[in-house]
Amino acid sequence: MLFAAEPLAPTIESARRVLKKYYGYDSFRPMQEDIIQNILSGQDTVVLMPTGGGKSVCFQVPAVVQEGVCVVVSPLIALMKDQVEALKANGISAAYINSSVGQSEQNNIAADCLNGYLKLLYVSPEKLLSEGFLNLLRRMRISMFAIDEAHCISSWGHDFRPEYTQLRVLREQFPQIPIIALTATADRLTQRDIQQQLRLTEPRVFLSSFDRPNLNLIVRPGQDRVGGILEFLERHQGESGIIYCLSRKQCETLAQKIQAKGIKAGFYHAGMTPNQRAAVQEGFLKDDLQVIVATIAFGMGIDKSNVRWVIHYNLPKNIEGYYQEIGRAGRDGSPATAVLFYSFGDVMSLRDMLTKENPNLTQLNLTKLERMQQFAEAASCRRKILLNYFGETLAQDCGNCDICRNPPTTFDGTELAQKALSAVVRSRERVSISLLIDVLRGMRNQAVLSGGLDQIKTYGAGRDLPYLDWYSYVHQMLNDGLVYIAYEEGYALKITDIGREVLQGQRTVPMKKFQPAEKAEKAPRGRKAAAAAAKAPPVTREAQLFEALRTLRKRIADEQGVPPYVIFTDSTLQEMAVERPVNRVAMLGISGVGMKKFETYGEAFIREVLAHGGNPAAQAELDEDGLPDHLDPDDFSSARTVRKKPVKEAKEPKATTSEVNGTAETTHQLHRMGLSVEAIAQRRDLAISTVQTHLTTCYAKGLELRIEEFLKPEDLAEIQTAQAQLGSSPMLRDLFDHLREKYDYFKLRLALMYFKKLRGE
Ligand code: ADP
Ligand code: ZN
Numbered sequence: 130m131l132f133a134a135e136p137l138a139p140t141i142e143s144a145r146r147v148l149k150k151y152y153g154y155d156s157f158r159p160m161q162e163d164i165i166q167n168i169l170s171g172q173d174t175v176v177l178m179p180t181g182g183g184k185s186v187c188f189q190v191p192a193v194v195q196e197g198v199c200v201v202v203s204p205l206i207a208l209m210k211d212q213v214e215a216l217k218a219n220g221i222s223a224a225y226i227n228s229s230v231g232q233s234e235q236n237n238i239a240a241d242c243l244n245g246y247l248k249l250l251y252v253s254p255e256k257l258l259s260e261g262f263l264n265l266l267r268r269m270r271i272s273m274f275a276i277d278e279a280h281c282i283s284s285w286g287h288d289f290r291p292e293y294t295q296l297r298v299l300r301e302q303f304p305q306i307p308i309i310a311l312t313a314t315a316d317r318l319t320q321r322d323i324q325q326q327l328r329l330t331e332p333r334v335f336l337s338s339f340d341r342p343n344l345n346l347i348v349r350p351g352q353d354r355v356g357g358i359l360e361f362l363e364r365h366q367g368e369s370g371i372i373y374c375l376s377r378k379q380c381e382t383l384a385q386k387i388q389a390k391g392i393k394a395g396f397y398h399a400g401m402t403p404n405q406r407a408a409v410q411e412g413f414l415k416d417d418l419q420v421i422v423a424t425i426a427f428g429m430g431i432d433k434s435n436v437r438w439v440i441h442y443n444l445p446k447n448i449e450g451y452y453q454e455i456g457r458a459g460r461d462g463s464p465a466t467a468v469l470f471y472s473f474g475d476v477m478s479l480r481d482m483l484t485k486e487n488p489n490l491t492q493l494n495l496t497k498l499e500r501m502q503q504f505a506e507a508a509s510c511r512r513k514i515l516l517n518y519f520g521e522t523l524a525q526d527c528g529n530c531d532i533c534r535n536p537p538t539t540f541d542g543t544e545l546a547q548k549a550l551s552a553v554v555r556s557r558e559r560v561s562i563s564l565l566i567d568v569l570r571g572m573r574n575q576a577v578l579s580g581g582l583d584q585i586k587t588y589g590a591g592r593d594l595p596y597l598d599w600y601s602y603v604h605q606m607l608n609d610g611l612v613y614i615a616y617e618e619g620y621a622l623k624i625t626d627i628g629r630e631v632l633q634g635q636r637t638v639p640m641k642k643f644q645p646a647e648k649a650e651k652a653p654r655g656r657k658a659a660a661a662a663a664k665a666p667p668v669t670r671e672a673q674l675f676e677a678l679r680t681l682r683k684r685i686a687d688e689q690g691v692p693p694y695v696i697f698t699d700s701t702l703q704e705m706a707v708e709r710p711v712n713r714v715a716m717l718g719i720s721g722v723g724m725k726k727f728e729t730y731g732e733a734f735i736r737e738v739l740a741h742g743g744n745p746a747a748q749a750e751l752d753e754d755g756l757p758d759h760l761d762p763d764d765f766s767s768a769r770t771v772r773k774k775p776v777k778e779a780k781e782p783k784a785t786t787s788e789v790n791g792t793a794e795t796t797h798q799l800h801r802m803g804l805s806v807e808a809i810a811q812r813r814d815l816a817i818s819t820v821q822t823h824l825t826t827c828y829a830k831g832l833e834l835r836i837e838e839f840l841k842p843e844d845l846a847e848i849q850t851a852q853a854q855l856g857s858s859p860m861l862r863d864l865f866d867h868l869r870e871k872y873d874y875f876k877l878r879l880a881l882m883y884f885k886k887l888r889g890e
Contacts, residue, residue: 139191141165141166144165144190147190148190151220151221152186152723153721163335165190173333174309174310175310175320175335178335179338179339181459181462184311188273188275188311192248193248197269198245198270199250200250202257203252203253204290206229208278208432214691220723220724221248223250223251224250224251226256227253243265263298263302274299274308276309276311278312279293279311279312279327280314281293282294283319284322297326300330308332313453338521339452341459342529342804342812343464343529343804344466344467345466345530346455346512347469348471351474351475352472355383357470361438362390365437368437369436371428371436373425373443373445374442375442379442380424381396381422387420393417393418393419394422395418397410398424398426399424413431414431415687425445432460437458437459437466438458442470444469444471444472444501448518455467463700464802471505483495506604510532510533511527512529513527526812528811529804533811539641540639541638541640542605543637547631548569549602549603550612550624551587552565555585558615558622559618560622561620562600562620565603566591566599569590570589570591571583600643601643605640609627611628611638672706674738675705677740678705678737696726698721705734709738712735713727716731793827796824797827806820825875828879834879836879840883844872844876848868848872848877849884864877
């Protein structure tokens, strides 16, 4: 075989081929490529990337293209198992050794290492440091050491693992072998510890942005959380998610309420036995449980990529924890949602807790809590605040948080503030926030009556406004420094000097109008309609097929005893539902379908697509039985160039993402992550028309769009009819007029392109 051999020194091109062949992805994410270049050059590498950023590919792909075994140090047994399963499902030979693996199995694995069969060996730090294992390492050919979750080395971090500090042994005993350290923690102390303790020699450090643009950030007032959650679940049927609570009791009761709605939910907290916990985790991984209600103990070290949402029932203690927890949603890059319920009561109980918890750290912890509170109460782009906290600046507002989606309107709140301040003074500065609101709204409850508060002049002066509105305005007054809370006096509100000036009419108070939750959380873009009709969401063909594919995935996963996302991620299934691939080339063109997965699952999924009508454009081209020929690996290269749409387009190779001009590509990526055109324009500081042009350009070049965001099926039908009336290729202008300006040019252009693609042109 003259041409089959890989070049001696692996190149980025061979890495790219491996990415397509084994993972089914067309291109590296920007930083992955640089990292892999660096690793292939034999240098030490440090990778700091947020959860879901795609760290695994960074060492797995080089491991495949290089000679020898890549030894991966990983702290958690569950994580190792998951990663090895995922690798095997992609056709890459990998194994793990830890305390759960029996001796004879270990011997087999050792043999596989020595004969060069294995590409990756995962090992726990304890095992790695044992003399027996070091001996094995000395006898085998090692391509590199990858230290996963490398922040465990730092005693500053929350996941400190003492064994990790022994890992310098690797550099001492194997000075020639490059080391790559990976973590999702970015702070400087941790970074320094990693480099020093691993004895890395002038490593290149890759710090990727910690932004996760596909996460839609939402904060809602803490009233009626249970109602809010049940409503949310109705709008997110079938989607996996995690709800974080503070207490065990809360976990259990909330899980019961969710179960009562017929949703498969489980709870998870530290009071359960290890077996019970493992069973719940397993149920979640396997999609047997849709929802987990958990204390923060849940989620660490699970790799489930199709978690679609995370809800915080309570305010987290700090932004680090919050960010880590919401980071568990949307790891596959598809749109995901993070909802935080916020009430001032949570701040109070957390303050109490932190004050008691660790006296040495009280001040630090309270400051962190304050930053968290500021985030929750913010009236400006939330992502900016988050990234700021991690030392990053976002030039533009993000367009994908509740504030950006529904910017609050301001009004002159002086009179409102005066009413509240007057009530504070007249009740002799003894009332808490909730009692103040009760007084303003003229409530006749025990606390009001027993304090004689129904007798003061401002009693009932604010009865025209609902509780939540007042709640928001009093918080704004707090943030603006008109009042403060005397924590030591039962959280009584006190007026400040500024507050007095307002009361005396010497100062005006601009306020942000309160927006009720339903409005604030209105679903973005094309999902609006779906959200409005939450009770009976319209079932599109795509949604139907997606459901069917999910069911199939679940069935196969159960048969094989692996989590469903190991078979295909949600985004891969989504793409299948849109593209409806019915032959080999088309199926291999789907992102996430590599060779091995095609061989194993391709036929089953093609059958499912066919059962749903298949892709009409591709039907004509099918083999007689409608199924793929026996796979011939040499054919594979054609699938690489023929991205997406099968059949006729095969004549003219389609562009891969990297071939489309860079800036349009960025727009396209954000679009695929679920951002609306407006959000992308805002975020990138571009005109809406520019973003639209980017999208049509990408669409024309063969990249996929979420058409449903712009055009509903009935829109498409209407445009198609108009087109038929005007002849097959009407001028846009005529179409625009004919439809009485109902659709803008962007939509019309898209629709025409869509029809063209359907016809296979
Ligand atoms: P991390 O380890 O940083 O949390 P993962 O390695 O689990 O992230 O990757 C997150 C998701 O992104 C996975 O589903 C992975 O398959 C996917 N992914 C990684 N690299 C790419 C790529 N180049 N193109 C498309 N998807 C990718
Ligand atoms: Zn924003």
